[in-house]
Amino acid sequence: MWVPEPELPLLDIFVTTADPVLEPPIITINTVLSLLSLDYPTNKLACYVSDDGCSPITFYALVQASIFAKIWIPFCKKYNVQVRAPFRYFSDEDTANNSDLPEFKQDWLRMKEEYEQLSSKVQNAAQNSIPLVGEFAAFSKTQLRNHPTIIKVIWENNEGVSNVVPHLIYISREKRPQHSHHYKAGAMNVLTRVSALMTNAPFMLNVDCDMYVSNPKVVLHALCILLDSKGEKEVAFAQCPQRFYDALKDDPFGNQLVALPLYIGGGFAGLQGIIYAGTNCFHRRKVIYGVSPDHGIQSRNKDHCLTNETLSEKVIIQKFGASKVLGESTAHTLEGKTFTPNDNHCKSLDLEAASEVASCEYEYCTAWGKQVGWIYGSTSEDVLTGLKFHTKGWRSELCTTDPIAFRGCTPQDNIGQMSQHKRWASGLLDIFLSKHCPIFGTLFGELQLRECFAYIWITNWALRSIPEICYALLPAYCIITNSSFLPNKEPGLWIPATLFVLxxxxxxxxQLKSGLSIKTWWNNQRMGRITTMNSCFFGLLTILLKHLRISEAVFEITKKEQPSSSEGSDENVGRAIQERKVWDSFIYNMQINGAHFPICSFL
Known part of the structure; x- marks a missing residue:
């Protein structure tokens, strides 16, 4: 479909980071710079960065990035740069020869020098303390889990023109020890409320801090889905697949997930839609607010109906909180009045109202986290929130582009890999054992039966550890007891043997159709067994202890690592050194950390 540029809708972009050590600010600002330079009118974009680490280093890095963006965005659009994350763009020396224009080489060298200065400033700030004065004074009396709300409008496009830096807002929500902050889901809900007061775009894009844009036209691709006449009525969100950069040869840790989204994701897409992956996703704001696709029709669930009673001030306050400004903004969204092509200004003057909706007490006695926004109750808040949308009757679509839309990084060691899979396994099982179980979504909601089966399969991921451990223990047990668990002469044995081979x-x-090697397949099979019998098993124990009220499941942040600078000078040598270090780390951790062995190894 074709939409004139003046009529293109506004888009609010959410970037989340939580720890300046595990998620270095230099990675965050590269993601932000790639988002600010999208091929989309910049006066229709607003980028909100949530910093749950309340770090002055992250804020400083964003301030410096906004200055660099003033020359980076025109450079990208002038020369039609494809990869707009500077650290990836300048890591390839061949990009200096990508244009025949005589001034390109000079501009390229100048931009590279400017980026190196930016990178040096950010890294020096991370190593040395920043004087907490002036605009940094708000960070002077803060602790990681005990600080007030800090909202800073780093850059505001007051002129409303389409060729300058988009709005850039820094948000660190209030945290107090006695209040639950609900991890990433809580941060996303704060971003939703604050953005509603400032720009109130009808569409939202959320990305993790390491997921830079590798296709600058991705917004146009996603809007083709969301603005389609059929998609407008049925599609809640458009999910872009995750891809990763700097993949190790033959994927020794099995964490590149190349074939999984192609086949499993494609299978989901053929049902009621792909699951929400927590990043690289375009949302409708009204869907986040709890509206169903049949809000104008009486459905099985009366909460789905959008009536004058639903839009009353009393109901809005009960659901969305006591902020009058947020109530007005919400009413406009529910009435479909957020498509405002000429209202492109960021309403940054009322920061007091924004701080109010970002406070840790604002959600009390409201529907946030229950019926509105990102849903609480699991460390896999992404899958849980997507399940909530599907239960209301919405569909989702897979947004695949060429080249791929986003790229990020994966853990470069086995401990990070195991920790990430443990969090996924525990969070998914927590969903299945909660009131949000997909079975209830089919019985009492609008979740389709086959989509329900797909959700059951994925949320029971951790339970696979039990039969796998049993089968792993059986051969060792038989060796010790000089017995056998398989019949010697039984025709029926060919049935499981055939299934295994098939x-x-x-x-x-x-794997081969995805362009991967046989060794990659073997590594994925090997790590699949290790992951299931370790990460999934400990994820199962985590949820068991949670339901016994012995301990709580926590959100474990995965360490993000930026490639070393050696890659730019000699990519092959740098990659070989990196792979050698990673493999040595894998062997070392296997030797000293028994928890990462399959349990049968203890026998």
Whole structure:
């Protein structure tokens, strides 16, 4: 479909970071710079960065990035740069020869020098303390889990023109020890409320701090789905697949997830839609606010109906909180009045109202986290929130582009890999054992039966550890007791043997069709067994202890690592050194950390 540029809708972009050590600010600002330079009118973009680490270093890095963006955005659009994260763009020396224009080489060298200065400033600030004076004074009396709300409008596009830096806002929500902050889901809800007061775009894009844009036209691709006549009525969100940069040869940790989104994601897309992956996703604001696709029709669930009673001030206050400004903004969204092509200004003057909706007490006695916004109750808040949308009857679509829309980084060591899978396994199982179980979504909601089966399969991921551990223990047990668990002469034995062979042929075919090697398939099979019998098992124990009220599941942040500077000078040598270090780390951790062995190894 074609929409004139003046009529393109506003888009609010959410970037989340939580720890300046595990998620270095230099990675965050590269993601932000790639988002600010999207091929989309900049006066229709607003970028909100949530810093749950309340770090002056992150704020300083964003301030410096906003200055660099004033020359980076025109450079990208003048020369039609494809990869707009500077650290990736300048890591390839061949990009200096990508244009025949005589001034390109000179501009390229100048931009590279400017970026190196930016990177040096950010890294020096991370190593040395920043004087907490002036605009940094708000950070002077803060602690990680005990600080007031800090909202800073770093850059505001007051002129409303389409060729300058978009709005850039820094947000660190209030945290107090006695109040639960609900991890990433809580941060996303704060971003939703603050953005509603400032720009109130009808569409929102959320990305993790390491997921830079590798296709600058991705917004246009996503809007083709969301603004389509059918999609407008049925599609809640458009999910872009995750891809990763600097993949190790043959994927020794099995964490590149190349075939999984192609086949499993494609299977979900053929049902009621793909699951929400927590990043690289375009949302409708009204869906986040709890509206159903049939809000104008009486449905099985009366909460789905949008009536004058639903839009009354009393109901809005009960659901969305006591802020009058947020109530007005919410009413406009629910009435479909957020599509305002000429209202492109960021309303930054009322920071007091924004601080109010970002406070830790604002959500009390409201529907936030229950019926509105990102749903609380699991460390896999992304899957839980997507399940809530599907239960209301919405569909979702897979947004695949060429080249791929986003790229990020994965853990470069086995401990980070195991920790990430443990969090996924525990969070998904927590969903299945809660009131949000997909079975209830089918019985009492609008979740389609086959989509329900798909959700059951993915949320029971942790339970796979029990049969896998049993099968792993059986051979060792039989060796010790000089017995056998398989019949010596039994025709029925060919049934499981055939299934085993067919399964492996199927997975091998998927890997080969995805352009991967046989060794990659083998590494994925090997790590699949290790991950299931370790990460999934400990994820299962985590949820068991949670439901016994012995301990609580926590959100574990995955460490993000930026590639070393050696890659720019000699990519092959740098990659070889990196792979050698990673493999040595893998062997070392296997030797000293018994928790990362399959349990049968203890026998």
């Amino acid at each position: 399964y492996n042929i199927s997975t091998l075919t998927e």
